[in-house]
Structure formats: structure tokens, C-alpha cells
Amino acid sequence: MYYYGNRAATLMMLGRFREALEDAQQSVRLDDSFVRGHLREGKCHLSLGNAMAASRCFQRVLELDRKNTQAQQELKNATTVLEYEKIAEVDFEKRDFRKVVFCMDRALEFAPACHRFKILKAECLALLGRYPEAQSVASDILRMDSTNADALYVRGLCLYYEDCIEKAVQFFVQALRMAPDHEKACLACRNAKALKAKKEDGNKAFKKGNYKLAYELYTEALGIDPNNIKTNAKLYCNRGTVNSKLRKLEEAIDDCTNAVKLDDTYIKAYLRRAQCYMDTEQYEDAVRDYEKVYQTEKTKEHKQLLKNAQVELKKSKRKDYYKILGVDKNASEDEIKKAYRKRALMHHPDRHSGASAEVQKEEEKKFKEVGEAFTILSDPKKKARYDSGQDLEEDGLNMGDFDANNIFKAFFGGPGGFSFEGR
Numbered sequence: 001m002y003y004y005g006n007r008a009a010t011l012m013m014l015g016r017f018r019e020a021l022e023d024a025q026q027s028v029r030l031d032d033s034f035v036r037g038h039l040r041e042g043k044c045h046l047s048l049g050n051a052m053a054a055s056r057c058f059q060r061v062l063e064l065d066r067k068n069t070q071a072q073q074e075l076k077n078a079t080t081v082l083e084y085e086k087i088a089e090v091d092f093e094k095r096d097f098r099k100v101v102f103c104m105d106r107a108l109e110f111a112p113a114c115h116r117f118k119i120l121k122a123e124c125l126a127l128l129g130r131y132p133e134a135q136s137v138a139s140d141i142l143r144m145d146s147t148n149a150d151a152l153y154v155r156g157l158c159l160y161y162e163d164c165i166e167k168a169v170q171f172f173v174q175a176l177r178m179a180p181d182h183e184k185a186c187l188a189c190r191n192a193k194a195l196k197a198k199k200e201d202g203n204k205a206f207k208k209g210n211y212k213l214a215y216e217l218y219t220e221a222l223g224i225d226p227n228n229i230k231t232n233a234k235l236y237c238n239r240g241t242v243n244s245k246l247r248k249l250e251e252a253i254d255d256c257t258n259a260v261k262l263d264d265t266y267i268k269a270y271l272r273r274a275q276c277y278m279d280t281e282q283y284e285d286a287v288r289d290y291e292k293v294y295q296t297e298k299t300k301e302h303k304q305l306l307k308n309a310q311v312e313l314k315k316s317k318r319k320d321y322y323k324i325l326g327v328d329k330n331a332s333e334d335e336i337k338k339a340y341r342k343r344a345l346m347h348h349p350d351r352h353s354g355a356s357a358e359v360q361k362e363e364e365k366k367f368k369e370v371g372e373a374f375t376i377l378s379d380p381k382k383k384a385r386y387d388s389g390q391d392l393e394e395d396g397l398n399m400g401d402f403d404a405n406n407i408f409k410a411f412f413g414g415p416g417g418f419s420f421e422g423r
Helices: 002-013 017-030 035-047 051-064 069-093 097-110 115-127 131-144 149-161 165-178 183-207 211-222 229-245 249-262 267-279 283-296 300-316 321-325 333-347 357-377 380-387 404-412
Strands: none
Touching: 002 017, 002 035, 017 035, 035 051, 035 069, 051 069, 069 097, 069 115, 097 115, 115 131, 115 149, 131 149, 149 165, 149 183, 149 229, 165 183, 183 211, 183 229, 211 229, 229 249, 229 267, 249 267, 267 283, 267 300, 283 300, 321 333, 321 357, 333 357, 357 380, 357 404
């Protein structure tokens, strides 16, 4: 009895609680009144996370010795562990994983050798996206027990959530070899395989130019597992690319926004969204995204993209002379002249002489803008500077000083050459 008890105490000091438990149990089987034996058995149970069994041992000690202060304290500790277990169980169902980690940390203070508590903590860390911490806990357990199915599952879960799906499947399969009825590993393995297949099918359809099918496949993939943040971010970005190819630019922007909500470091999604903003002339938003990209990756390419967006933003804040004349940016010289003739006649003050003062003022303003537009777009050098986003006033051209009537007369000829009334 004493030899078993002493060896149990030694093994406990070495942290070998499972072996110590066997010796402590053997010591009390030989003598059920051996108080130290019951204390050691209870302490081993508690260290291994079996608080119910520990409580029974400490209660037996108190039956033998009511005033045993160690048993009284250890019984309280066991009760505390049971409370943390219950709270963690409820919070896991509520998906409050931070609270579960807190509870397991507290429980592990009394049960440092409990693999079950460590695995639950690691699983919650993985679900919180704290993959290195989760992998560290699982790896520690696997070093002591390479066949632990729960630890294998958590290692796979970390890889799965980091979008290393092929490696993740290997760990899930290994976990199922150790425990064929492991429900979580079975579900995760099924999801991982389905996600991998759908994503690959979507990529194949995209490469073949079958954008409608690619859109459908990416959408189906997004419905498989909402918890897989990194993979879903890529799927949203891929679907955004499909939408941009289909010229559904607002939908593409929405998809890229969902991607960066899931992963705010995802450069590809920012670049895709910025291009869509450029294509829809939302230049301020494009500049913001390109600034984010350039701050993260200071490459020449990203610097140029930012510069281009800034130029377009600057241009967008000026008068759009092409829009004023109603012509395309690639309009020929002849098309610009025809457009000026049409718009100048439309807004000429003489045409609106009988209108209200407010209308006359508005038409006079438009007539002047048409003259400005023609002055710039009919001159190749000025047009080139305007198209490149240069500030024309900085180049010495003050548009406030010119007379729109002079341009009109020069275009239509002097007195007798054109009569608005006759026209």
C-alpha cells in the first residue's frame, strides 16, 4: 500500500498523472482507509480533468477525516472545474468561443494534464482565427499521443481555415482512421472535399470563358461553410471577377467588399474593386483602395495605378467638355465641330430672348460652356493637356477671360454671314 502510494506521489511530481492514478487506485484497493491514497487518486483525476471522479475521492477523504483541509480545498477546486465545464458547454453552443477559451484556461489551472480541455480550447482558438495558438496546443498533445483523433482534427481544422484544404483533408482522414465515428472530423472532411471540388470546377469554367457557370459554382461553394473565412474571401473575389467580366460592375464591387470584410489584408480583392470603381467612374473610392494597396505593397505597378486614379479623380472634378458638347472622348475634329454648331445654336442667348430672366441666365451659362469646350477640344495641344489631366489655368489659359460670342462669330462668320433670326 505505502509503496504504491509513494510511487504515485513520485509520478505526480513528474507530471505522469495517468500512471500515478493507477498506483493511487491500487493503494486504496489494498486499504480503503488510506487517506493519502484517496487524496492522490482525487488529485490525479482532477489533473486529468475528471472532476466528478475527483469529487468522490475527496468526499471519501472527508468521510475518513472531516477536518482534512486539503480535501476541503480540493473539493472546492473540483466543483469550480465542473462549473467552468458547464459554462463552456453552453457558450460553445452559443458560438461565444472567446468565453469558452477563458473557461478552459481557468479549468486548466486545476487540470493541467486534461487533453479534453486543451482540445476544446484549441478548437475555439481555430474558430476565432487564432491558428498558430491552436496548432501549438494540438501539436503539444500529438507529441505525447500521436493517435489523438481530436488533436488531429484540430490540426486539420487550422489548415482548412487557412485555405490549405488538401493538407487539411489528410489530417481529417487520419483522425477518422483513429476514430471512425468522429462526427466533427467527418463533417469537416466532407465540407473540405466539397469546397475544394466546387472551387476547382468554378476555376475551370472561368478559364473556359463560361462565366455564367463559374458564377453559379462559386455561389454554391460560398454556401458550403460560412466559417471558412479565407476560402470564402477568395470565392467572393473570384465571383467578383466573374461579375466584372459580365459587366455587372456594382455586383462585382459588392463581392469584393464582402471579400475584404472577411480578410482585410486581401490585396487582390482591393485591386479588383478599385478597377471596378474606375470603370464606374467612382474615382474617390478607387483612389482610397489603391492607397490601401500601395501602403501594403509599395511596388511600381501599384504606384502607377494610384497615380492614374488620382489623375482621373482630378479630371472628374473639372468641367467635362466632352459631355458639354455631347461627344465621345475619341470624337474626330469634324465631329467636334458639328457638335459645337448644334449646341451653340441650341443655347445662343438670342434664341431665348423671350424667356424668363432665370432661363436666359442658365442658357447664357451653357452657351459660354459650349464655347469653352470647343476652344479646348478643337485645339490639339490644349486637348492633349486636358486629356492628360493637366490644369489648363496653370498653363496660362484663363477660361474666364474669353468671349463666347467671338468664338461663335468666328465659327459662323461675321455680320451677314449668319443671322440667328433667319436661321
